[in-house]
Amino acid sequence: MDKETKQKEERIKAEKNTVRAIIDNYKGLAGSLAQQLTLKTPNHHVTTGSHREEVWKSLFVQMVPRKFHIEQGVFIIDSEGHISDEVDLAIFDENYTPYIFKFGKIKFIPIEAVAVAVQCKSSNINGAEDWAKSIKRLLPAFDSVTRVLPGLNHNNLESAKMLLEKEKKQQSQTATRPILILCSLVEKGNPADPHKAGTIQHGNAKDFDIILNVDENNQLSQVIPNENWDYREWYKELNHYDLKRYKECDDYEKVAMGGSSLGKTLKELEIDKEGENVILSLTFQLNQLLMLINNPMFFPHQSYVNMFREHLINTDRVGKEQTGAKSGGTK
Template structure:
């Protein structure tokens, strides 16, 4: 097969898949909304599962916790690195997941969102604190928790807002790193938009890592000129949105891909400090 034709076929397939996903998201059946809401979340879940590496899992309906005893609002979907971090609690559909394991938190809305509600949801996640008390054996020695240089500091998840026509957008993009708008008209499209205040990989690196500390700001990251929008792919006069999402999201995941050491002692101390 001609190489150019093969890649053109890949782009065409992405466009067909995008249209199918939007059609599923706008499918109407249950007048009470509960069943169709779950169906839509599963459509979004399958989309993310199709683009992230297999080291990640995409979980539905979780609560994110930290070792200070704080708990986030419910998270519709979360991209979780399960390789190094245990769940704090899991019973059937109820899951409490440590902040150290969560690489992305995703809010899915149809038409019922408010700006205040979305801001509160985002703040409930960004207010969580990651501990530096993790202990692990490295190649030649033991890393003794807070006494050593951490592999990650002040990590926070990538925040993503997925929604249909009519849900709040635009003005709330400041609370999220990425917005995915499934638009039914004039044509079935997924619009992938980034935070209006962050344009380069350096902007995202500093937003997602180290808590914006002065020490890290003084060090050049080397990606100050790498524009995130340069990862958009266009074909036939329009964006190939799922491929753009694939490249943008996975590049952001690689900015936080060095997992923090799970702070077992910090969580034990938190639980032991609770009154009976």
């Protein structure tokens, strides 16, 4: 064997060893994560809960692109004035979308900005489904003005209908929703495991897109209830979510872009058949979902301004009516 061939073989061997080391490192990371999550603070549940949120947050910090920001303990709001239950971890765009309110630890983030919402639970997962529903009820507003290459673009339903009539072009986004993740510590295994009786799948596992769990053996597992969905189904779910909620649902459904199946699923992104390398698989699966959304919706400034104005008008009117009632009843 000549020197060049020997060097080439040694390089190939070194590269294979490096790839194997990366795989093993992810397995070790899962074990370390599980140990940190099961560490208990004596007689102080608030500290323990906050610690666990930080641990889960560290996982997502390693995983999602830097274009996204991760905050703990936020509320999500829409331009109708609907507010979600508290969100343990929100992954959202902070570059172009303003906070609706931020002071100290109190943060309100518009629904149009949020890409992922995470609920962190311990062994008691009661209320998780209601939490998910409190987010899914929020209505993104399809009404933004932004600069695009040809100039200014007013992205709203009327302009979308005109574009469809004139150029036969549909909208790639009309109503986004966050990817919903449940992180839990259920001792008997993942609460969405289809092979377990009496678990969340008998309620509404479909309310969550990904369920991560650490069991009593410190094993991290993952269930994606809709892992066999075609990417086209995910695209529609995350970019044109439940358009029947809107008053103009027929118009929304007309302008929403459809398309044929791609023949690709998240199941195909599992690293191994046994599901032993959860974090490495999740890195690709979650980021694939983020790429199907790609960017949060352009922020609809006018819709939020209208909401605050309407609130001011209503509260001023109620205040005047109450003042008038009091003065009318005084002698």
